[in-house]
Amino acid sequence: MSLCIIGAGTAGLCCARRAQERNLNPTVFELSHQIGGTWAYNKNTGTVNGIDVHSSMYENLRTNLPKEVMGFPDFEIGADRKSYLPSEDICAFLNQYADHFELRKFIQFNTYVIRVVRKKLKWQVIVKNLLINTVRICYFDNIMIANGHYHTPNYSQIKNANLFRGEYLHSHDYRNSEIFQGKCVLVIGGGPSALDLSNIISKSAKNVTLSHHLEGISKSIFFENVQTKPDVKELDENGAYFVDGSYTKFDTIFFCTGYKYAFPFLSVTSGIYVEENYVQMLYKQCINIRNPTMALIGLPFYVCAAQMMDLQARFVLSYFCGTNQLLTQKEMFEDTLESMEKKWQMGYKRRQAHMLGTTHVMHIFKAKNL
Known part of the structure; x- marks a missing residue:
């Protein structure tokens, strides 16, 4: 055979x-x-x-x-x-x-x-x-x-994603955090990679926002310049509206979506x-x-x-x-x-x-x- x-x-x-x-x-x-x-x-x-x-x-x-x-x-x-x-x-x-x-x-x-x-x-x-x-x-x-x-890579579908003028990146193409130096980064995802990378890139990024809909993720596991947000409702040219009604500007959207x-x-x-x-x-x-x-x-x-x-x-x-x-x-x-x-x-x-x-x-x- x-x-x-x-x-x-x-x-x-x-x-x-x-x-x-x-x-x-x-x-x-x-x-x-x-x-x-x-x-x-x-x-x-x-x-x-x-x-x-x-x-x-x-x-x-x-x-x-x-x-x-x-x-x-x-x-x-x-x-x-x-x-x-x-x-x-x-x-x-x-x-x-x-x-x-x-x-x-x-x-x-x-x-x-x-x-x-x-x-x-x-x-x-x-x-x-x-x-x-x-x-x-x-x-x-x-x-x-x-x-x-x-x-x-798998990407989540976000309303008005085409409007965003900043950078997009998937974790598949991530190698080190230098590319995030001094930037405001939105991380999308709630899996192990999203949690891990939020902390890793925060050492270079100005700030990191992790958007997810999972329960039980403690804020204590993140560094000081990492905040969590619920799901993204939609994007505009400069940032994201979240389902809780808040809005934040970003330089980069980082997909950790599997x-x-x-x-x-x-x-x-x-x-x-x-x-x-x-x-x-x-x-x-x-x-x-x-x-x-x-x-x-x-x-x-x-x-x-x-x-x-x-x-x-x-x-x-x-x-x-x-x-x-x-x-x-x-x-x-x-x-x-x-x-x-x-x-x-x-x-x-x-x-x-x-x-x-x-x-x-x-x-x-x-x-x-x-």
Whole structure:
């Protein structure tokens, strides 16, 4: 069986390791020149040679999860007096993992996946070597997509956003706080990045206003020149009106509003589509129901990522290699629709389709003999 893996980050590496464990020799296509995926820092932003920069890593980032829950099931992050590590330590850990299991021999670096198309019971993968500018076509029996989901910015829609004359920036393109020197900055978002970056940029900015609608965010966690506001009602040329009736002028609006799932290389016939950030149709959040020789690894969030990805890799490969037998397409559709209906009844939105957390993470996989 021939196997293609797209991406050499956390997900792609554990896919390669588990494939090798089953005596497969996977081909891993990696866009960058190094291992690490989202943990590999790239000072560039925007596009380079016509290709969007994948990394969203910024300087001095530390993990918001303790290292004790960030390792793989059988390859933990080494002992350290700190639990919350800088990003370069996580990247170094992934390199150690790759070296320990001798995974580099499977990885083709500086390789851009242009297109993935289903052709005559095979996956046709068109790739470009970015170093020598050549294109080639490869064919595989199975494919595991592990390109991450922190690379395509999501922007909130704000009334009259076109009127604002200041600067816009998304956290995807943020690298350090120098660009905010002496400026009045509006940060939009209520997630970990928004909270973290509000404090970080406040060391350079004149003042920072964090706009969000979440409850329970204490003012005590912010520096003195950071204030909080409710949602933005609308913008004008110079600033923002908030839903509480207040108005403030800003130089820059900084979106920390998360990311969208995106698979620009997938053909429309792949069987995968994304609607309101809900990737469909997937059996157990990973197997492409319409074309079950394809799997998407690492979509769920609010999880212990490496542990979950390793479990997904073993789960998927048990079917690819015939250890387990899949349900019929009809049965997989019914199972998925039933599980998603439970989430909708609990009040989840479509954009939260892949949010697991404590309610779901223990129940996503029911398969045996992985």
